Amino acid sequence: MKLWQPNQHLNNGRFIIQKVLGSGGFGVTYSVRERDTYKLFVLKTLNHIQQNKQNFKQLQVKFVNEALRLAKCSHPHIVKVYEVIQEDGLWCMVMEYIDGQDIANYIDINGVLSEQEALLYIDQIGQALEYIHHQGFLHRDIKPSNIILRRGKSEVVLIDFGLAREYTNGQIKSMTNERTDGYAPIEQYKRRGNFGAYTDIYALAATLYTLLTKEVPIPAEYRNRNNTLPPPKQFNSQISDRVNDAIVQGMALEPENRPQSIFDFRELLGLASILSSQDIEEKLISAVGMDYTRLRDLLASGRWKEADEETTRVMLAVVGKENDGCLNEKDIYNFPCRDIRTIDQLWVKYSHGRFGFSVQKRIYQSMRGTKNFYRDFWNNFGEQVGWRKDKKWMYYEDLTFNITAPEAHLPSGIFWFDSWWGRYGWFLLDGVEKRFYYLVARVIKCNI
Known part of the structure; x- marks a missing residue:
C-alpha cells in the first residue's frame, strides 16, 4: 500500500x-x-x-x-x-494544478449564488459536457465538489472523470452503479440500462439546484418510491420561473422526459443565444450576415493553412476591411461577439479542442502567473504555442499547418499584416502583440 x-x-x-x-x-x-x-x-x-x-x-x-x-x-x-x-x-x-476552490466549498462559505452567476458556471460546464459527449463518453459524476472555480476568475473547470464511460445513444449497456446520491439519475442505480446525454443532464440540473438553494436534492432512488422533488424556488424565491422549470424538467425521473441534449437544456435555461458547438454546423451565426460555410468545410477537411487564410479573410470582411490586410485594435475591440464565437467554435470543433481563440486565451491566462511575466511573456507565449523557435520568431510559411502543431498554434494569420508576413515574418512585433492582447480581451468580454 x-x-x-x-x-x-x-x-x-x-x-x-x-x-x-x-x-x-x-x-x-x-x-x-x-x-x-x-x-x-x-x-x-x-x-x-x-x-x-x-x-x-x-x-x-x-x-x-x-x-x-x-x-x-x-x-x-x-x-x-x-x-x-x-x-x-x-x-x-x-x-x-488549478488554483481555486470547488463550488461546494465556495457556496458553503459564501451562500447561494445569484442566478446570473450560477448560470454562467453551469453554461461553462455545459460546454465541457457537450465536448465530451461528442468524444463519445459520459462524465457520470457531475456535482459541485467536482467543479473548481479558478481563483480571482469567473471560470470553472470540470474534474474527476473516474466514473466516465463510453456510450451510444439508444443502446442498453452495463456500467458500474457507483454514484453520488442527490446528483445521480435513476438509471445510475442500476448496473444495466439505457444511458445517454440525459444522464449527465440530470446531474447538471441537480448541481444548478444546489448552487441556487444550498440544498442537496432528494436522491432519485427515494423519489422513485415517493415521486417528490421540492422545486428549487421553494427554497429561494429569487429564482426565475424559467430557471425553476428548467431544473425540474432536467431532473425528471424518466430519461425520456428530460432534455435529450445539453443544447436542449441550455435552451430551457435561456442560454441558447450562446452558440452550442453541437449545432454550429447548422447555425453558422453572424451578426453581419457573413457566410462561414467555406471556413467550416476547410476545417472539416483538415486544410489548416487554407482555413487560417480564410479566417483572416472573413474577419477582415466582417469589419469592412477585406482589402486593407489587417485589423487594428479598434476593429478587434468592437468585433461582433457572435462572429468571433462562431469562428472560434469551428476551430475548436474540428481540431478537437487543439486550436482556436479560446484555446489561445486559456494558455495566455495560465501563463499570467509565471515568473517574469511582464518582461518575458510575449517571447514565452510564442515558444509555448510554436510561433518561436531557437529564440527567433518564425516566418508564416514555416508554421506548422497540421493537427500535430502545438496547442493554440492556430489561427495565427489574423495577428499579422497579410501582405508582409510571408516575406518578412514577425516584424513590428509590438503591433502583433497588441492585436493579440486585444483579441484575448475581446474573447474574454464575449464570454468565450
Missing part, C-alpha cells in the same frame, strides 16, 4: 510531494512540485482502499483508461492531464 508523505520524492526525484489535496471513493490527489521548474501539478492515483482490493490490477487498468480519456480532451473547462507515470508499481496521472 502506497501512502505518500510531504517532502517525499517521486519519479526519480522529479516531483516533490507538497500535501494531500483530497481523497474520494476511488482516488487520492496530491499537490506536487516539479523539482527543476518549481511548477505545481496535481498527482492522482488510486487510494489505499482500492490498492487493497483483490481486483487491484483491473482497477489500475480502469484508472489508466480514465487518464487516456482525459488526455484526449483539450477544453478550457476540463482539467488537463499531461502524462501518466508509474511509481513503485502504482500508476499516477500528472494533471493541471
